[in-house]
Amino acid sequence: MPHRVSADNLSDLVRGVLAGKNRAIARAITLVESASPLRDELLEQLRECAEPASHRADGGSRVIGITGPPGAGKSTLIGELVAVARMAGEKVAVLAVDPSSPFSGGALLGDRLRMDRHGLDPGVYIRSMASRGRTGGLSPSALETVSVLTAAGFGTIIVESVGVGQSEVGILTLADLVLVVLNPGAGDEIQALKAGVMEIGDIYVVNKADYPEAESMVRTLHAAVRESIHAVIEPRVLRTIATAGTGVEALHREIGERLEALNERGELESRRRRRITTALQEIAGDLFSEWVRAWIERHGLTDPQGGVPFGKLRRELAAALETITVREGCMDEEDAK
Secondary structure, eight states: OOOSSTTHHHHHHHHHTTTTTTHHHHHHHHHHTOTTTTTHHHHHHHHSSSSOOOGTTOOSSSEEEEETTTTTTTTHHHHHHHHHHHHOOOOEEEEEEEOOOOTTTOOOOOOHHGGGGGOOOOOTEEEEOOOOTTTTTSSHHHHHHHHHHTTTTSSSEEEEESSSSGGGGGGGGGGEEEEEEETTTTHHHHHHHTTTGGTSSEEEOOOTTSSTTTHHHHHHHHHHHHOOSOSSSEEEEEEGGGGGTHHHHHHHHHHHHHHHHHHHHTTTHOOOHHHHHHHHHHHHHHHHHHHHHHHHHHTTTTTGGGOOOOHHHHHHHHHHOOOOOOOOTTTOOOHHO
C-alpha cells in the first residue's frame, strides 16, 4: 500500500480496513484525525462497503465507554478486560483518549503504554488520541474513529475518556454502555455525587477493592443508584482489583447481560440513534464555526480599534440561517419573514 493516501489509492485503504489490517486501520484513523479532504470519502466508502451488523456473527460492534478520575486504575482495568474478552473470542479495539500535550496538542500516550502487553495480539487494536482540550473528555474525531473501527469488524470497542464530571458526559454520546471507575479513599464517591456522575453510569466499578475504604464507597454508591431517576435499568455497583484481575470476569459478564437488557427494552437502539444525531450536530457545528471564522476574516473585523461588531454579525448569521432553513424545507418563505 502506498505511503501517502490519495484519491487514486483510497479504495486500497478501504479494503485494508474492511479486512481488519491494523496498518490500514491506523492510516485510516490518522486520515480522519487530520481532517483531510479525503476523510469524508473514506467514511462514506466504509459505510457503504462494511458488512451490516445483522450479517455479522458478533451481531455488530458494541461500544463500551469507560470514564473516571485520574488514578482510579482505568487503564489497568481495561487491560484486564481486554484479556478476558480475548479469551471469550472477541476482537477488541481500545480508543484511549489522553490529555493533550500543551506543546504539540498530541496525546501523551500514557494509556497506550500501560496496555502495551496486548500490542502483539492481532485481535487487539489500541489507539491513543488527544482530547485537544475538547470538553466532554473525548477527541473531536472520536465518533469518526469509532466508525472506522466498526467497519474493521471489532466486536467490542472500548473508549476511555479523560476525567470525570459534568464536563465529561460526552462519553454518553458515543457509548452503548458506560462504566464509571472510582477509587476508594480519594473522596471519589463524594466528588461523583457532586459532579452528577451518578446520572451517566450503567455500571459503577469500585476498583482497588482491597483498600480499607472500599466497602464504605460501595455502600455510598448503592444508596445513590437506588435513588437514580434517570436510569432505564438500575445501575450496578461492582468491585474489582485490576492489578490482580479480581472481579474482571464478573464485570465482563455483567457488561454482556446489561447490553442484552438494554436491547430488550429498546434503549440500545435509542442510544445509537442519539449517537448519529450527535455526530451530525458535531459536523454542523464545526462547519458553522469555520464559516464564521472565514466571514470575520473576509470582512476584516479583527481590528482591535474597531470594536466587536455584534449587531452586524448577528444580522449576517440570522440571514444565512434563514436562507438555509428555507432551502432545506424546514419552513416556508412566509414563515421566515
